[in-house]
Amino acid sequence: MTAFLKKYKSILVYGFSLAALMFLLRFLELKVFIMDYSVEIYVGLIALIFTGLGIWLAAKLTRPKIKTVVEEKLVYIDRTGEFVQNDIEIQKLNISKRELEVLELIAQGLSNQEIASKLFLSLSTIKTHSSSLFEKLDVKRRTQAIEKAKTLRIIP
Amino acid sequence: MTAFLKKYKSILVYGFSLAALMFLLRFLELKVFIMDYSVEIYVGLIALIFTGLGIWLAAKLTRPKIKTVVEEKLVYIDRTGEFVQNDIEIQKLNISKRELEVLELIAQGLSNQEIASKLFLSLSTIKTHSSSLFEKLDVKRRTQAIEKAKTLRIIP
DNA sequence: GTTGAAATCATACCAAAGTATGAGCCGGAA
């Protein structure tokens, strides 16, 4: 019951206000404003009062309009979107499939031995591949190879 | 002028509605509802109409509350864009200035000796730095360090 | 069927990278 009162308090107040105003107007009509021209003023007054009441009611009853503003917060994610391999450069440098494979694993931080195990090859094979790779890339170390291959977009 | 019209359109509509009703009421008063008991109905009617009008006005005029919603937007960064260093991660891993410096040079493909020469330090100092660096990054090799440091955005 | 490039593996050797340990120096915090 209290919940009902709480919820419809606004409406009750409106109702009582209306009733009270009725009585007031009736009273005024009888006592003071018994004039012909008073009708316009009368109506205007009521209109104003009830317009105000309506506004008040609306403010009370309608849930507030919410305008949602989306604020974008950038979250930086692990590097590149899609990687497009620079096949032209690979061909130009004459890098073979195996060499490219080895290069990628080198860039992932694997040791020669680990690469050999992963590809089921001997250590010396990997060394041969990496050596020729360095020559083709014109570098001295695997770290340089990584740098160069990444800038040339040969690897991601 | 058109802007003014646009802005206060609601108010103008209200004004005209009020005027129109006045005339209507005056007309009705004269022609139809010339009765004593009509006052209450009369007033009630006006009250209702203008309450509605007030509500409508309120709905039109209240400016929406602005609710800000933070929306996380994932951004994939490629290494060609500008680089923002992840200082938080650097601090978290407790990497010192010198170590960071050495890390950058390692990632550029320099050998320990070259780094030593560039920074006017001894080879053993570079080895010490790189060793502690690998420990902090939890990696075994310099190539792994490069990989990890890049994904953590510690280096470009 | 010869040729040549790619791929495989081996052995040997040297260079560089990485580990372990210890020690001296310095500047700021307790």
Added chain:
DNA sequence: TTCCGGCTCATACTTTGGTATGATTTCAAC
């Protein structure tokens, strides 16, 4: 002042990386 962390360097050692050379195989092209 003392203490600690960062920076420096050294020595000794092990592991990994890289070069050089040579050999075998495969497979496609000429």
